[in-house]
Amino acid sequence: MFKIKICGVKLKSDIDAVGESPADAIGLNFFRPSVRYVDPLEPSTLELTRRAASLGLMRVGVFVNEPLESIVEIARAVDLDVVQLHGDETLTFAQSLQDAGIRVIRAIKVPVIVEDRTQNPVVVAVGEWGHAGFHLLLDADAGPQHGGSGKSIDWQAVHAWSAQNPEISWTLAGGLRSDNVAQAIAASGACSVDTASGVESSRGVKSAEMIRQFAAAAEAALAQNRPNAGKNLF
Numbered sequence: 001m002f003k004i005k006i007c008g009v010k011l012k013s014d015i016d017a018v019g020e021s022p023a024d025a026i027g028l029n030f031f032r033p034s035v036r037y038v039d040p041l042e043p044s045t046l047e048l049t050r051r052a053a054s055l056g057l058m059r060v061g062v063f064v065n066e067p068l069e070s071i072v073e074i075a076r077a078v079d080l081d082v083v084q085l086h087g088d089e090t091l092t093f094a095q096s097l098q099d100a101g102i103r104v105i106r107a108i109k110v111p112v113i114v115e116d117r118t119q120n121p122v123v124v125a126v127g128e129w130g131h132a133g134f135h136l137l138l139d140a141d142a143g144p145q146h147g148g149s150g151k152s153i154d155w156q157a158v159h160a161w162s163a164q165n166p167e168i169s170w171t172l173a174g175g176l177r178s179d180n181v182a183q184a185i186a187a188s189g190a191c192s193v194d195t196a197s198g199v200e201s202s203r204g205v206k207s208a209e210m211i212r213q214f215a216a217a218a219e220a221a222l223a224q225n226r227p228n229a230g231k232n233l234f
């Protein structure tokens, strides 16, 4: 269960900055083309997850269209708590991971530009994942980049979808920064949030100060969101 996830950490100093903030989860990116990629075979990656565990942080591994056996192997080798799927993985694929004892978060790519205004873009994007029992990460559709784009989704549309589907647990992602996370939480009703580029001083480089500011702003806004407190947490 997490409330504030800082995704794409690469260094021990990043983990320490997260541990010193109110954030309670980290994401490690195993998608090779990403600027946030960490090599699962490097001993330093296991050191990162061990450090995170020692600080009580949940460790989430980000994957895009990685073969199932490879995800299972990496999750065990670097001791992940949960894997986050960002590619074209099917429901059957996610269920097979769960059958192998791996917890799964499904990233849902919500279009940033919506042409058909008659349909809620979140409803359309969630599709069959809505009632499959997986925790969802509602993120901006970043095209071939798959995630970490810094683009925001329609928070009101998220709110409307969630109001109609209160049993679905989800996290808000996409373009969240310290200066907009409070508004995003208030508008969407999110109980948990995720950011990657919003706490970076340059692309792929985390800033301890930005992590601290983001996590403090998110924590304060989540505390305001009392009617939903404790709901929809992974």
Ligand SMILES: O=C(O)c1ccccc1NCC(=O)[C@H](O)[C@H](O)COP(=O)(O)O
Binding pocket: 007, 008, 027, 029, 031, 034, 035, 036, 062, 063, 064, 086, 139, 145, 146, 147, 148, 149, 150, 151, 173, 174, 175, 176, 194, 195, 196, 197, 198
């Ligand atoms: O961050 C990446 O580079 C990335 C690449 C491919 C798949 C997923 C990726 N990130 C996953 C995350 O959970 C990010 O935090 C999420 O996409 C939000 O990113 P941002 O808009 O930069 O806050």
